[in-house]
Amino acid sequence: MNDPALRIIEIQLLPALAVAAVWIVVLLIFLLPKREAGERKGGGAGFHGHSHDDSVTGEPDWAVPQIDATAGLTSPFHQWDARVKIAALIGYAFCVAFLQQLVVAAVALAASVGAIYLSKLPWRRPLARLAAMAGFLGMFLVVMPFTVPVAPGDTLITLPPLTAISFKVSGFLLALLIVVKASAIAMIMEPLLATAPFTVTVQGLSRLGAPSMICQMLLLSHRYIFVFLHEIKRMARSMRVRGFRSRTNLATLEVYGNFLGMLFVRSFDRTQRVYDAMLCRGYNGAFPTFFEFNATRSDWAKGFFWVGFGIALIVFDHLL
């Protein structure tokens, strides 16, 4: 601990307060949307009018806002050819994921925020995405400052009676870098996915070389997810009506086990019927498409812009 390269701050209030303030603000940014989403779940338009029953999932009501609800707007992202959009933005996301400098990652986050602004999408879903990551990223922010090994030139903040545990600024900055990168990529997902109908996005994926079976399964599973969400809400409601209250005991686990079994049985029977109906209507292993992709010069220009921006970020990252 007496390494001269280390800066050990003992209960110096000012920097400690500054770091703690940033820390709390970041945590709040992540926790607030979650709370809001939780409060909102009572209202809004429900799936066939049932939206208030979340006692089993404890999640905000995801059943209503499908990914492509905003596909009908008009913006540079909506008018972008889906194939080029997917390839360019996924490439860009990978560039962002591997940044090492906090400043460069912050530029990427700003670009994502700008992209959402340009795409005219509502802010609720990007915030819900941040909330979904809050638990995982919050753990990094809380744990990493205390668990990283001490680096040369690091700043440690300790409370004198407890010198064994110190808040390492390098660990905090590393956690913050992860949070900023994850947020930047999470927010670019909305311009990527919410600006075209999901079928068009999947069709674009298939044109980019994804196996057709995977694409069909994505479409089928995507549809079934919302059917089953509706189903578990119904089952949860009928369980409550029959007096079930979930507690920490074996009986609760038995009920949950049967609940899952019932979910599998019901959904399997339903899928079998749907598949038979599909076969009756001439399903031959592929969904017909009713649109053609047509990439124009501006589509390519947007693609090159995002990929070039991603590469530029990587270059700056190494130069800094």
Next chain:
Amino acid sequence: MHISDGVLPAAVSIGSFVASGALAAIGIKMTRPEDLPKVAVVTAAFFVAALVHVPLGPTSVHLLLPGLVGLLLGPAAFVSIGLGLTLQSLLFQFGGLTAIGANSLMMGLPALLAGLVFRLVRGKSLVSHVVAGALCGSLGTACAAILLAVLLATGGESFAGMAKLALAAHLPVFFIEGIISGFTVSFLYRVKPEMLGRQREHR
């Protein structure tokens, strides 16, 4: 727990995409077209069931279910889990876009293992099925937690503390998941044995 973007080093992130792609390709080869609805349904049910929160004292944990998916689907389990995690990432941001490969490995490999173990130890009676189901449920979660810790630890010494914590946080889930999987297998054995690959007994 799903790994988010920006955590894993580049080589690990891209390498796990390659490995997942290969495993998924093998899984697709081994899946008959008429089994596709079953894979789609288990995928969606896996997705939805992961939203179910089980109370644990003052807090609650959500189920991971790689074991159950593995014992229901066998070799196709990897495809199902990969798809489920892709959708979770695309729709709800549970797991990052650049970490889909790593997340699929983390949950898919234990599912394959659980499927194999289940076929080896399930026997013929209800009791042996329940025991095998509980074992696979715990095993799947335990392996997933270990893989998560290993993946996090690839980030270097700075991530070692996180890796240990992630492993410890999953300890209660091993037990809960094992017990629930046992009950689910017991339910399926009695109600719809063909889902477990058994012929229905005629009375």
